[in-house]
Amino acid sequence: MKEVLWKAADKLRGSVDAGQYRDFVLGLVFLKYVSDSSGGGAFQVPDGARWEDLTAAPGSLGERIDSAMDAVMRANPPLDGALPKIFSGVDQRRLGELVQLIGQVRFGGKAARDVLGEVYEYFLEKFARAEGKRGGEFYTPPSVVRLLVEILEPYKGRVYDPCCGSGGMFVQAEKFVLSHRGRLDDIAVHGQEANERTWRLAKMNLAVHEIAGDLRCSDTFHADAHPGLRADYVLANPPFNMSDWYRDPGDPRWRYGVPPAGNANFAWIQHILSKLGPDGRAGVVMANGSMSSRLSGEGGIRAALVEAGLVSCMVALPDRLFRSTPIPACLWFLDRAPRDRVLFVDARSMGTMIDRTERVLTEDDIARIAGAYRSRRGSGHADVPGFCRSAGLDEIRSHDHVLTPGRYVGAARTSPxxxxxxxxxxxxxxxxxxxxxxxxxxxxxxxxxxxxxxx
Structure with missing residues (x-):
């Protein structure tokens, strides 16, 4: 079904503005789903807004689809602002062909939601690959998200993402909860996204997976939409090395040092720390430079974070995990329960190439890295030369608070x-x-x- 729908969507390529293409296609697929499942599903579909109504009435097909989107949003408040109304200005002949093709797909039965979820995630991945660097604005590779979730284990509580993109962190957290026999309402999700089109993707993605969430559309640094939130878990993939960001030197979030105007990496980290509750933990994707940069006071901020015992683990990731950027990446794990040691994991040699340009972490890779973190938290940790090592503050000070795992894990044990x-x-x-x-x-x-x- 996924491949059939993707081929159908390709009918509009070239006749729809590239920037609207994914919104256009995902909106139509979602409208077909809610129409098919309205009898016993989670969404209300008013008369006149069902799929079969689109071709039955006179007038412009695009205008009828826009009206249907509007009616579905009015009938379902959680969808407010999420569905696109951009269909009246496209090639109506091609639109008609696409509607006819999508109409042949049936989202029925108990597994309808799971099928739609798979289709939606497949489409998001396809769009991210097609858009290259711009795709990284809304999409984090699934294996990286799974690693974050497996390490943090968000069984229950408040989950927050200050730059939530298309909501992939929340979807993976939901899957983790359900796979461990939990319930959807065991977690409450809160997110913020500055890009309005990406925010709509996230709203629709949560609706597809029937996750109730508080998602706001605004700039996290300029207007924090969740000022009183104290999260149990934060999962985030902020834009790497962002230079164009709103910076107030007097912001109370900068407890460990004012971030430089030319790079928001440590602004994101300190904002995330400000959102953690007393026992909260966070996993953050960062550019590798965050582990060692001393420019514009970044070294001082990093040192202050380490000395405060807030850094629990650093993971160096392999290259080519992120199709959207060649910048090497790492994971920061932060913990509100102070620690006098940091676990370093060097995973640069892990992963499997799925084509000439992209690597993924396998389930075994994820299990090995997560296992090292869990054993460290459970006091059963054993260093593995070349892979992981727990280092104390004195040793980290001797390296001027540089947090690159390769400095600490040593070389892998070798034969003669x-x-x-x-x-x-x-x-x-x-x-x-x-x-x-x-x-x-x-x-x-x-x-x-x-x-x-x-x-």
């Missing part, structure tokens, strides 16, 4: 000939099983030959 021990074990195991298979083959050959001699 210099081959990494893990690689050597894996290679020898494969060779051993190959010898077993060859031995079994030769055994069959000998038995066959003996059988012929007996005959």
């Amino acid at each position: 000939d210099g081959e990494p021990m893990a690689d050597r074990v894996e290679r020898l195991t494969k060779e051993l099983f190959a010898h077993f298979e060859e031995s079994a083959r030769l055994d069959r050959v000998v038995r066959d030959e003996l059988g012929r001699l007996d005959g």
Whole structure:
């Protein structure tokens, strides 16, 4: 179904402004879903706004779709402002063909919501890939989101994202809760997004997954939309090295130092810290420069965060996880419960290339990194040379509070000939099983030959 819908959507490519294309397609797919599921689903669809009404009435098809979108939003307050009304000004012939094709898809039965969720996530990934760098404004690679969620384990409480994009962090948090036999209302999501079109994507994405959330559209630095929020978990992928941002040097959020005007990295980190409750924890995607930069006071801010015991873990990620940017990335994990040690994880050699330009973290990779973090929190941690190590404040001070994991984890344990021990074990195991298979083959050959001699 996903591939069929994507091919159908391609009918409009070239006749719709590239900036509106994803809103256009996702809006139509969503309208078809709510129309199919209105009998027993979560949304009300007024008469005249159902899918079958779109082609039955006279006049412009685009105008009827805009009217249907408006009617559905009025009937469902959580959708207010989320659905696009941009259909009257496009090629009506191509629009008619697309409506006809989408009309052949049925979102019915108990699994309708799950099917739509898969379609929606598939489309978001496809649009992000097609848009390249601009796609990164609304989309975080799924394997990175899963890693954040598996480490933080947001079972219950308030989940916040100050730059929520299309809402992928919230969707993955919901999946984590449900996979651990929780309920949707075990978490309450709060988000903010400055880009209005991206905010609409997030609203629609939460509606698709039936997640109730408080999503606001405004600039987080200029107008914090959740001033009293104290979150249990923060998951965020802020824009890397953002230079054009609203900066008030007197802002009370800058407890650990005023961030430089030319880079908002430490503004995001301090804003997130200001949102954490007494036992709150956060996972933040950052550009690698945040771990070592000393420009414009950034080194001093980083040192203050470490000395306050707020940094619990640093993860260096492999390259090419983010199709939208070549900038190397890392993960910061922050914890309101003060700690005198930091766990460093070097995951740069992990991941699997899925094509010539993009890498993903496998489920085994995610489990290994998350396992190191959990064992550290549970006091059962054991350092693994070349992969992870827990370092105390004195050692971090000796490195001028630079937090690059490669400085701390050391080299992987190697065999006498210099081959990494893990690689050597894996290679020898494969060779051993190959010898077993060859031995079994030769055994069959000998038995066959003996059988012929007996005959």
